[in-house]
Amino acid sequence: MSDGFATPLRWRAYQLPKRGNRVEEFEDALAGDAQTGRFAVADGATESVCSDVWAKLLVEGYLAQPITDVAEWIAWLAPLRRRWWDDVGQRELPWYAEHKLADGAAAALVGLVIQPDKTWQAVAVGDSCLFQMRAGELIEAFPITRSDDFNNRPRLISSHPPKQEPQLQTVSGVWQSGDELLLMTDALAQWFLSKLESQQDPVSGVRYLLDLHDNPAEQAVAIESLRDAEVLRNDDVILSLIEV
């Protein structure tokens, strides 16, 4: 790993809960460090318990120690699993939540490391996505490449070791000045891919959203209008845009 960038990368992010949910019910997590070039997004599964805690552990774990080697995947997860259990295993929970505890929490993860040597490496499990764009053209979509490939039952990372661990997917590439690297959770990623598939430019929409950063109400209106038009599934939204 390098020591990072002399000048921090330009990084902007946005998050909004699913319509009808309160902010504290947000189950996704994002983390980033524009100096080291490390970024991650995790999406906690709605139906599992304390998945917000798990999503946060995954992104923080990735930023602290970005996993790159598939062979180290299980060992990388082990301390995070222990921390999840240490945190939630002792909590006083209502009876219905106690029943879920033994199943653990689940989350999708996408992590990205951008290196000053013009390379990048990414990992993913589940349906949170990375896109690399160059002058409006898609250079890389990872790990999902088509809008039809999203469903409500992705293989996720569980806080409890399953019989069969989902495989860590990896990809790497090179970047040029002016490229945009985007990380996002599934609903927005599906929208992003469907725009590309219909020869439209999703990046301008993303920029518009981020440019409204000092006006959260307008940002929410922009997302809600997409939800109303049913081009964006009602789900937690996380967006991270890194301009290199």
Added chain:
Amino acid sequence: MAYSAQINRTNPTCIVFLVDQSASMAKSFGAQPDKKKSDGVADAINRLLQTLCIKCGRADGIREYFQIGVIGYGLKVQSAMGGNLGGRGLVSIGEIASSPLRVENRTKLVEDGVGGVIKQNLKFPVWFEPVANGKTPMRQALELAKEWVSGFLTAHPDCYPPLVVNLTDGEANDGDPSAAATALRQLSSSDGNVLLFNAHISERNDPPIMFPEQEQGLPNDFAKQLFRMSSELPPRLVEVARQEEFTVGPASRGFAFNADLVAVIRFLDIGTQQAKGATDS
């Protein structure tokens, strides 16, 4: 596309359970001869309600995705809610979770997820005790369900279509229930028609049947009639059932013989679930 409305707190749906409480339910249950059918049905409804509460449960409380009604039919046709909820029609899933008749404490060995096994004390709420008394006024029960569901649809016209689950040994004796079943299935929200599923519990020790595509092969006329009264599974549910490794086809109906319908609750989409196998530790 029908049956695609998202179930959430601003747009909840409703589930009505019809519980056969007739005298014939005192006979033994084929799959478990030491049990009465009424025990089997009480177990089934308690497990269905537990599953629903767990599905909506979070560390910080219950999310109100469902309004739930339970109609008992036997000596009378009426709300079968007991305890604090006695006599009520549709109630929220949060009220159900906090108002059981009693709670059984059981100890279960569970993996702690980090290589160890711990004893976990789990609470199993019970809302219904077995009842077996009177005739089988299934037609009237379906008519009462139609009233309740109609009221819900007026207030929630764009909801995921309500689900009615009938648990019975199948022998209606207040006239042919088929027309009442059809009338119930014809109710609709903007997202599709009301779904009527039937779980037939029999004295016969026949192997369980889930989601059959045709009535041929069902063991008796009652089962066949209940099959005909049951809704076809919408394509999305067929797809989820297939992912859960049930044998289903495009003509599969929401019908179970000597099997419970707890899986149906898992099929209801309230957000991202883990794929099957992800947590089979």
